[in-house]
Amino acid sequence: MQKIYLNVLLFFMPFITPLISAQQYMEFGLGPSLVKTKDRNLSPLVNRGIGVSGHFAYEKRDRRIKQLQLDIGYSTLNNRTSSPGKIEVFSFDLAYTMLFPLHLPSGKAELFVGGTFDVFGNARTHLHYENNELSYEFGSSLAVSGQLDYPVWANDRRLLLSYRLSLPFVSYLIRPERNIPYPEKYLEDGTYNLEDTGLSGAALRSGRIVTFNKFQVVKSRMFLTYFFKKNPHALRLGYGWHFYATEHSGKATVAKHSLLCSILLNL
Amino acid sequence: MYRFFCLSVVLVLFASCESVLIDDEQTTDPYQNFDYLWNYIDTHYPYLDYKQVNWEEERIKYRSKLSDNTTERELFNVMRDLLNTLKDGHIVLRSPFENYYYPIPEHENFDFSIVEEYYLDQTVDVDWQKEVFVYGILDDDIGYVYYRSFNRSASPIDDILKAFDHRGVKGLILDIRDNNGGKSANVIQLAGRFTATEKEVGYVRFKTDKDNFSEPLRIYVHPTGYRWNKPVMLLTNRGIYSAGSYFSEVMRQLDGVTLVGTVTGGGGGMPNENELPNGWFFRVPVNAFYGKEGFNIENGVPPDIYQEMNMENNAEGQDGIIERAKKELEELVD
Missing domain, CATH: 3.90.226.10 (2-enoyl-CoA Hydratase; Chain A, domain 1)
Known part of the structure; x- marks a missing residue:
């Protein structure tokens, strides 16, 4: 548990430091998403479907970019067979990103590199199952991140075209073990708790440290930001692609495409 | 700007090529569906030895009844016969046209x-x-x-x-x-x-x-x-x-x-659910409960x-x- 508390503390440290003069935005976004998943704990079939994604962020720009963002999603999926099952997917990703500028010779584009720490969860429930209806990945990651900004002008309007890529290189991953919803540590102490009590604590302690070769994650987002002329706020249109795959405790792959329309309120 | 646009297009295309990364095993091929079910039981079902079932022999026996032209109903019947060898009331196979359950005795010595x-x-x-x-x-x-x-x-x-x-x-x-x-x-x-x-x-x-x-x-x-x-x-x-x-x-x-x-x-195993590559639902025990002094309650x-x-x-x-x-x-x- 001490490790978890330390992680939480580190997560919020940047906000404890005094604010300096900078552009600060609150971003609220919403949009449709397309989710594909295959989890051999549930099925050998790819399940796909549409859903909705929400995106909330606090972003501060001076020379650096600091962002705390929360992405949430819900989708219903099915496979394309004659007897399709139905899977509900719930996901969240709370991430803190800090990016530092790198000088580019072209002078127009701006490149930022840095890192992201996130806490994530993706839970899937198969609505036709009784005993192993739940499968999930929960955990946290440390990632290398980068962002490329390219300012463009259209009809005297200022726009900013950006692409952000985040590649987690080490993660603490929690997956159900032995095809049942219980996590590994829950079973390792030599007892089998049939009453399903105390699961959450056991789940938090039951993850494994995995590196990129065991848990491949790609998070990318392309977005176009339009700054209003008459007020300090902005609009943002974005496309995100989030993909991950793991073979830890059964092979699972999840891909999510999302379109987001956001409003950025200048603070 | 042009280069940035090209890079963006490449990245979007890359993202949309995930079908390569998520291999869909969906198929109606009778052999592949039979093999998936047989393998799942081979690696998960805890009572093969206890019930003295020679699972490899059953595979050979029932797989030989399949052909490339096997219909869905014929495949279902072959799978039903295969599952019957396990005599397990927890095992279920569901297709759009028929369900299989091994019968559990009811109303014996009770009214x-x-x-x-x-x-x-x-x-x-x-x-x-x-x-x-x-x-x-x-x-x-x-x-x-x-x-x-x-x-x-x-x-x-x-x-x-x-x-x-x-x-x-x-x-x-x-x-x-x-x-x-x-x-x-x-x-x-x-x-x-x-x-x-x-x-x-x-x-x-x-x-x-x-x-x-x-x-x-x-x-x-x-x-x-x-x-x-x-x-x-x-x-x-x-x-x-x-x-x-x-x-x-x-x-x-x-x-x-x-x-x-x-x-x-009896019925000492906890069943898990899964699907075949053709989408049919099945349920098979994956663990076994043992009672006093290791007594196996399956029977x-x-x-x-x-x-x-x-x-x-x-x-x-x-x-x-x-x-x-x-x-x-x-x-x-x-």
Whole structure:
């Protein structure tokens, strides 16, 4: 548990430091998403479907970019067979990103590199199952991140075209073990708790440290930001692609495409 | 700007090429579907050795009945015959046109209409029912409770046991005949009413791959809810399955509990669900429960006192198993 508390503390440290003069935005976004998943704990079939994604962020720009963002999603999926099952997917990703500028010779584009720490969860429930209806990945990651900004002008309007890529290189991953919803540590102490009590604590302690070769994650987002002329706020249109795959405790792959329309309120 | 645009297009295309990364195994090919089911059982089903099934031989025997032109119905029939070799009531196969279940015996040595008409009707408070429990006080001050499914919470029994104690009943007949299972959590919680101390009652082992099992994971019963400390007769028959058999095995290890009736139907594995590459649903046990001294309950839990119902007595409104339980209780109390 001490490790978890330390992680939480580190997560919020940047906000404890005094604010300096900078552009600060609150971003609220919403949009449709397309989710594909295959989890051999549930099925050998790819399940796909549409859903909705929400995106909330606090972003501060001076020379650096600091962002705390929360992405949430819900989708219903099915496979394309004659007897399709139905899977509900719930996901969240709370991430803190800090990016530092790198000088580019072209002078127009701006490149930022840095890192992201996130806490994530993706839970899937198969609505036709009784005993192993739940499968999930929960955990946290440390990632290398980068962002490329390219300012463009259209009809005297200022726009900013950006692409952000985040590649987690080490993660603490929690997956159900032995095809049942219980996590590994829950079973390792030599007892089998049939009453399903105390699961959450056991789940938090039951993850494994995995590196990129065991848990491949790609998070990318392309977005176009339009700054209003008459007020300090902005609009943002974005496309995100989030993909991950793991073979830890059964092979699972999840891909999510999302379109987001956001409003950025200048603070 | 042009280069940035090109880069963006490439990245979007890259993202949309994930079909390469997520391989869909969907197919109607009869061989691939048969193999998926056979392999799943080979690597997950815990009773192949216990049931002395030569799984490789069954594969050869039934796979040879397939061809590239096998229809869906023919494939279903081949799979049904393959699954029948396991004689396991937990195993299910569902297609859009037919479902397969291995039959669990029902109504052997049990007729609830006799209980309702001739036993519960004799009580002062007729036809008591509290959620899934049906109960009453029989003549000779013996409490009777019927619990029909472990899918329903065991908690309502607390009020029943309190009422029985308040009325001064001498003992309890707990009837779970034809209870074909439900949630294992309810097994532990109901059994917790009948023990004063925490007790190890068995263990579970998962099949982890073709030839290996997990270490035993111990199961404990601990005092839960209203504590019943008078004698208990647990009535059993062949229609008791899965969680019902767990419960019978757990209860026969507790002090003051006697099993009366016939051998339960067994069903000692916890089934998991999955799908075939053609989308059909199937369910197969992936672990096995072992009780006292490693007793395997898959083929049933034996009673302490063997007693069948006598059909001639049925016609006279007598349930032979209840009568035997009453007699045993009277002897214990006296």
